[in-house]
Amino acid sequence: MTDMITRLRTNLRAAGIPATESDFAGIIEKGFLSRVADVERMIASLPSDNLPDYLDAGSLPIPVETPRWGVSSQTKTPHRGVSSQTKTPHRGVSTQTQTPRQGVSTIADIADQIRAGAVSPVELVKHALARIAECSPQLNAFQLVLIEQARADARAAEVAIAAGAYLGPLHGVPVAVKDLLDLAGTPTTAGSKILAANIASQDATGVARLRQAGAVIVGKTRMSEFAYSPGSNNAHYGPTSNPHNTEYDSGGSSSGSAVAVADGMVFAALGSDTGGSIRIPAAQCGIVGLKPTHGRVSLAGAVTLSWSLDHLGPLTRSVADAAIMLEVIAGPDPRDGRTLRSAPVFRADGLDGSARGLRVGLLGDDGTGKPLADAETLAAMRRGAESLRDAGADLVELDIPEIAMLQVINPVILAIEAAAFHTPNLRTRLDDYGEFIRQRILAAFVYGPATFVAVQQARTALRRRMAAIFEQIDILALPSVPYLAPPLGVPTPTTFTGPFNCLGWPAISIPAGKSADGLPLALQLVARPWEEPALLRAAFAAEGALC
DSSP states (O other), rough: OOOHHHHHHHHHHHOOOOHHHHHHHHHHHHHHTHHHHHHHHHHHSSSSOSSSSGGGGGGGGSEEEEEEEEEOOOOOOOOOOOOOOOOOOOOOOSOOOOOOOOOOHHHHHHHHHHHHHOOOOOHHHHHHHHHHHHHHHHHHHEEOOOHHHHHHHHHHHHHHHTOOOOOOOTTOEEEEEEEEBBTTTOOTTTTOOOTOOOOOOOOHHHHHHHHHHHHEEEEEESSGGGGGSSSSTTTTOOOOOTTTTTEEOOOOOSSSHHHHHHHHSOOOOEEESSSSHHHHHHHHTSSEEEEETSSSSOTTTOSSEEEEEOOOEESSSSSSHHHHHHHHHHHHHHGGGGGOOOOOOOOOOOOOOOOTTOOOEEOOOOOOOOOOOOHHHHHHHHHHHHHHHHHHHHEEEEEETHHHHHHHHHHHHHHOOOHHHHHHHHHHHHGGGGGGHHHHHHHGSSSSSHHHHHHHHHHHHHHHHHHHTTTTTTTEEOOOSSOOOOOOOOOOOOOTTTHHHHTTTTEEEEEEEEOSSSSSEEEEEEEEEEOOHHHHHHHHHHHHHOO
């Protein structure tokens, strides 16, 4: 440990970052250097002559065709302008249990009623704003509520639909976006003090595509600072409570987005996922969270955490809703070069509850030799896998030791890329970071440039090994999280989510019932890159049996 601290001191000094002795003590106490030796052992165990991942095009397979499911053709007319906003203060958190609204409908349920005029977008938004006013102060779900803008957009949607200009299933539906996405005329804080006055000049691409589909954005949601925690802990704006029991955490970093959906404040929300930040809060809050293939959805206009690990995706109340959201936000974007490779178009429809023809792998040993999760989570995972077998899939149990290696390298890549992004502010505004993220980013300077290249070489080797394993299966079933929601403000491990950010493969967390204590259980499913149709088909089949 002494050698590591010496190396860390030297590297921070060379970078011109004024770390303090209390920061070094905190880094040790929080265990931010605990896996450095694991990283070095793993690198030594793999060939040193692999191409680094960023050069190895052969490890990123692109299928020629993907099943194209149609929702409906949509004439996309963007809504413009931003109304007055109301900031939601953090007023402290009660420890009482608050049960999320039961029987809340889904986008798939409500869309036909909106189109037929049986349900009013104006009334939907009125109810959404009332629910936010009632529950967000306690749960701490919203950073910003767009009251006047949401009302105006709802009125415009109602008029357009009545005139026959229906844009599709999101038209007139209240949604929210994570506060690291730009929304023109509003602050994008990314959960930080540093960006509190950062007013966006244009919409992020994901936000623009929601507007073009007619969705009504009612606000921006709370998150952990700069998205760098898998919990809701935030030194500036406070934690976000789990709507199933406010003594427990909602997961992070897309905390507010998950809570807003789970509690019924909105029908869906956008989140980002760098090590599990969509799937973890979805799992802890009992909803669906989809991380698409890296490059499927544009991140233009989103505050970066890690360029090669960040993903944007939906949090919803159902798998069908996740498919609807993904079709709207997916696709190439000249503003984001990660989306410009020749990838198949995603279309969402045709979910029929069958898993016939799918080969599903149920994870046994992940390479650690330890139990994957607590007993209730393991039982839920098995129920989910068996439900897919009952729906026609072939089920096989298999060990994948590569997952343990991916667990080691994902946080290293994340740490090094996050440190590169934050270095200018670390030099000049170090004290404006909350303690947790400040010390976590400072710890990244223990690594040198050779480590970054070495973990990219490891990434290539592991990506190819995982691709070989997925020649035997189409879907992998494993836990979303290793245990139930922890106490409020405590992060959840990225044990089973981070590996698939490292690979960039699509993964989804779906609800799998509740524990004996009434907390949500979840199942994670993973597919090969660009195979979201197979992933959503499997998730839809399992969802019907688990929920």
